[in-house]
Amino acid sequence: DAGVIQSPRHEVTEMGQEVTLRCKPISGHNSLFWYRQTMMRGLELLIYFNNNVPIDDSGMPEDRFSAKMPNASFSTLKIQPSEPRDSAVYFCASSPSGFSYEQYFGPGTRLTVT
């Protein structure tokens, strides 16, 4: 099993640019989570999907952030326009159906906004 796949692994962009982060969950998992990790705020849940439907987006910082899950094998997190304070590591995680609730994390995307 390839695990959760995220791309790109590193992204450097200038303030004001659009950034798109991508995630492929583990096949068969029906829940997908986007997290942001910074030194100041730790690990924050941004949004999560269940069966491709957004369930809880209360952690999305503001309207500049949006997430989609068009099908069971792909999700995107978009930031438009990006700002330096968005610099962080963004993790995607997926979880199987049933009562395991264990989340499997991807390697993360390190975003730097200059």
Place this chain on the structure above:
Amino acid sequence: AQSVSQHNHHVILSEAASLELGCNYSYGGTVNLFWYVQYPGQHLQLLLKYFSGDPLVKGIKGFEAEFIKSKFSFNLRKPSVQWSDTAEYFCAFRTGGGNKLTFGTGTQLKVEL
């Protein structure tokens, strides 16, 4: 509000020392509890989890955790740490309804030779 507290933000130990990392949650109902580890530059990996039954849970790499319901605690322990245990450790919990986990702020463990 539901939350997880990890009171130790930074811990430094010598190899072979015993480890105990604190984790307390605030929720009055049934919870599922988890410990995750993040090695330097890597993603989070599950160490162990508690759902029900024996409150003493054993995980990978010699780690264990004890669920004490009366204290709302789920402390992580290891009798003898190794240099390779240097990592950040996150406690997390799930309450009924939904797959969302609430993570603590993490404890940075450094093991010195």
